[in-house]
Amino acid sequence: MSTYVFDQAWQKERDRLTALESLYDGASRRLLDGLGLTTGWRCLEVGSGAGGIAIWLADRVGEAGHVLATDLDTRFLDVHGRANLEVRTHNIVSDPLDEAAFDLIHARAVVEHLADREQVVKRLATALRPGGWLLIEEVDFGGATAGMLAEYVSAPERQRLAMERIYVAVSNVFSAIGADPSYGRRLVGVLADAGLAHIAAELHAPVVTGGSEQWTRGSVEQLGQRIVATGDATAEDVKWFLAASGKADFHYLPPLMVSAWGQRDPHGS
Numbered sequence: 001m002s003t004y005v006f007d008q009a010w011q012k013e014r015d016r017l018t019a020l021e022s023l024y025d026g027a028s029r030r031l032l033d034g035l036g037l038t039t040g041w042r043c044l045e046v047g048s049g050a051g052g053i054a055i056w057l058a059d060r061v062g063e064a065g066h067v068l069a070t071d072l073d074t075r076f077l078d079v080h081g082r083a084n085l086e087v088r089t090h091n092i093v094s095d096p097l098d099e100a101a102f103d104l105i106h107a108r109a110v111v112e113h114l115a116d117r118e119q120v121v122k123r124l125a126t127a128l129r130p131g132g133w134l135l136i137e138e139v140d141f142g143g144a145t146a147g148m149l150a151e152y153v154s155a156p157e158r159q160r161l162a163m164e165r166i167y168v169a170v171s172n173v174f175s176a177i178g179a180d181p182s183y184g185r186r187l188v189g190v191l192a193d194a195g196l197a198h199i200a201a202e203l204h205a206p207v208v209t210g211g212s213e214q215w216t217r218g219s220v221e222q223l224g225q226r227i228v229a230t231g232d233a234t235a236e237d238v239k240w241f242l243a244a245s246g247k248a249d250f251h252y253l254p255p256l257m258v259s260a261w262g263q264r265d266p267h268g269s
């Protein structure tokens with residue numbers, strides 16, 4: 001059974017996914033370049049969503065390279081005729097995955113949704129060639145982070161509390177289905193447990209202006225009824241956030257995106 005919280009058939013899902021790319025692709029690209037990404041590399045983009053990173057990787061590795069973009073549901077990825085970009089409908093938990101095949105594997109906002117997360121990270125580490133890099137980027141908005149994120153809301157105290165209630169409620173929607181809303185903070189340890197070396201991590205946390213991003217907003221809109229059903233936030237809280245987050249004089253902090261990377265031993269088998 002899939003533990004993915006969001007509905008690919010939701011009418012605004014493509015917009016929600018491209019908004020996620022607008023928010024984080026710049027930071028992801030910088031980190032991917034920093035790992036030495038170059039022409040000829042073989043890359044795996046796991047849970048490629050709307051495909052922004054997969055397409056960018058394909059252009060970076062050139063004709064001599066290859067990018068495999070996988071997703072449970074590939075409906076939003078259009079390769080625009082790129083011969084070096086292969087799209088595969090694939091469940092990263094259970095479908096076959098070649099071992100020692102990739103110079104670079106990237107997954108963003110995917111592993112947090114999987115039930116057997118640590119096992120999947122170990123699978124990804126095994127799919128790296130010796131010397132290959134794994135970059136995983138996952139959110140953190142649960143637990144104590146919910147209150148911290150809400151502190152960045154540019155609104156009176158009572159609205160900060162509404163923001164915190166919404167983050168707590170969404171984190172409980174995640175937890176209830178088996179996803180981890182704080183997986184980002186666990187990544188360094190998870191990569192170490194997967195046997196990778198040269199592990200490092202950083203957080204990406206842009207404070208956004210209302211109306212400029214539709215990822216947090218779209219997520220709250222899509223999950224609206226489920227948020228209220230947790231009992232942690234009210235319908236009024238959701239209505240307030242959807243209205244406020246469309247206004248240019250309102251600022252807030254989306255979930256933290258934690259990026260962590262590690263390398264498979266270049267001299268290993």
Ligand SMILES: C[S@@+](CC[C@H](N)C(=O)[O-])C[C@H]1O[C@@H](n2cnc3c(N)ncnc32)[C@H](O)[C@@H]1O
Binds near residue numbers: 002020072073
């Ligand atoms: C939140 S979206 C992130 C999309 C993209 N990685 C990005 O950051 O722009 C999560 C994606 O993971 C995919 N996904 C969820 N569970 C998966 C699984 N078990 N195997 C492969 N893909 C999965 C979803 O279909 C969705 O496209």
